Amino acid sequence: MTDEEREALGINKSETNKMINSALSGAASDVTAGAISNNSEVQYEIDKFIKAKKLPFELVSKWFNLNQFGQEDYLPMKLIQDRGIYSASAQEISEAETTTRGLNELQNSGKNLIKNTFVVFTKMNFVSNEPIALAIKQTTDAAANELSSLARDLALKGSEKIYNKTKEGYSVWTTAWLYRLDWTEKTWSELGEIIKAKRNGEDVTFASLDVNFEFIGTEKASSLVTFSLKEKRTEEQIIELSTIRNVDQVYAKLQKNHDVFKAKSPIVIEDGEIYSKIGMKEGLEGGENFEVLEEIWDSETNEITYKKIASIKVDKKQVWDNRYGASEGKEKELGKTLFKGKVKNLASGMLIRQIK
Template sequence: MNKTLFFSAVMCLMCSVANAASAPKGTEIPEYRRNSLNFIMLDVSEGDAEITSIFRQAFTEMTVPVKYNDHNVAAELRSFTLNSMDITDADHEAYATATGTKKKNGGFGKALGGLMGGTTTEFKQFGPTKKNSPVAAWKYLNQSGMAKEMFAKWFVNPQTPDELSVDLLRERANFNATQTEKVAVEGSSRGVFNQIADDAGYELLNNTFAVVTRFRYMNGQDMYDEIIEDTEIVAQYLPAQAFTAAMTAATAAAIAAKQVIGDGYVIYTTTYLYQLVWDDEVQQAVESNWNVDGFNSLDCFRLKYIGSENAYANVLGNKFAKEEAIRLATNRAMEKVLAKLERKYEVFRTRTPLTGVDPLTADIGTKECVEKGDKYEVLEKTINPKTNKVDYKRKALLEVETVGNNITDGSEEVGEDAATRTTFKGKAKNLYPGMLLRQTTK
């Protein structure tokens, strides 16, 4: 497809969302633009070989949750082993610089010395798995050209790999053709490519993420140690006071987790989150090289480190056979860590439709780790008539009143409440099904 044909295709896409009025209240729930996820497994190849094999199989079969777009790349790029990565001191230094995790003066060493009654100013020497895992994830994403692979999934049609295409962008951007204000873009003096890039590009391309996850099988004491040490790895870069607060909270969480686990086992995940960067530089480069050879020659694609989180899920061996129990726990641990990443990082927070207004309801709940008292802003989607760019205006603030029980696979011990939808309290005036909810802290 040459650039002229590309512009024509994009114009058709933009025209398809034009000339519609605001949503009639009470209509069916529309589709909406979702974040896109690429799942990658960091295989540490430790412990029982049978259990490791179950991890791998569970990950291979794992589906991206429905509130996200599946942006998984080729299967051969979706997992790598820690042992295959040669991690050097130079890699650690480069990782710290690239991700902004350089040690701060007066941080880990000073605080740890105070907590332990010593005066050490050196880093604690973690084992190779803990110390190298975040660096290995970062290095693998760079060595594999993952950012380019993820952009290629957006623009290279697998049916016609010798041409670039906007088909996937059209498919996912059409989620905007819903119950919101829209304007036609025909006749605009701005380039068509820039119009779609400013709108769908920002909302879809820039909200594409690589999720690198390490799974481990452990008992209560292992879990306790893991929580403490994982917190130490992150907190070592904090000033002394912040380090002490983080370790105090981690110790309390570790004790509570150990008590819950008892004599059982859990699947524990550590997940590193990276965001695909779509900015003016990338946009201009793609626009100027809208052909396969030009696209392949570009080296401006990159992933930005957002942060990490940990989560665990109980292996319910008393309810399921061993393999099934581990598989279910692996999937549940993944759902939990994604929910924790959403809570922690605003850039990763998803939107979900309001499904009812009397009462106020949404199809989220225990599966997404919703908690009573959580706050959600209600967003109405509009289009700025000057820029033709989608915008979201806050129309209300709601609070979770009751949490729906929407875990149906038995992967977790939950209540038997028949209500599967979460309900909210707040002012429902001028709200209607299809408006979008997004978790907020303010």
């Protein structure tokens, strides 16, 4: 980022270093310098990248196969319809084949995928814990030395103990920025007009389509990476495990704190119990509340809406640990999370969504 851009955004070039230096001692700041950056600068760079690469248009082009326009068998809605069926469960497809709506409903559901197209940018820092632990120790030692002799000795011993416990390994810090394709009825109409004009031989370009991203929000996650003599994994495997789980953690936060990004998961009814194939990877710990949704299809508009018909809660005793690498060295798990709630009027394939 240039100095002119920083000035336009009101960002002090040395703001980050001042922030770090105020929190950490010189020893820590020397090691972490550059690892922690001002996220307002990062988001500005992301926005520049989005604009320069015309990412919103590139996504639309992918959805509608615009690069194939002009070919004899060109069908702009083919990928969308295919993905509508692709995203459906085997049970939904089986049920659709027995109804008057048939597979057309599933194909039409693909249209909803366009306005639910998300892009996540992530920035990850991998920082040694030792200098940060040392900085904290130096601060607590300075405070301890102001105490009387007995209290000082106890405080210094406590400081040393904490330092030895926290200095090993690394910390993974991940920040994620969530964007959504800003797809509206107006954009639908504009694209349709361009396709019509091109088919009539007019000199128009798809690139004239006015489409952008909508910024939804940002979340952060951090995790500790330590190495133990008892650990059977290599250091590379431990680092891989920690970084993947850290990214999963920040995605779970995005889903939890931003309604538009909340995933809808199907339930399975077995032996009078309610299950779903989600778990710790999605941030579940036990006790979370979910609403059960009934899918309603409007045959005139081909729009799908959802109606809440019940509430269920995650059973703390049976939360599926589906995090990366969690199954290694463990007995085979059930592979799904148990929910508490009334089974009456519920059926396998219904969708659930977490509520606060």
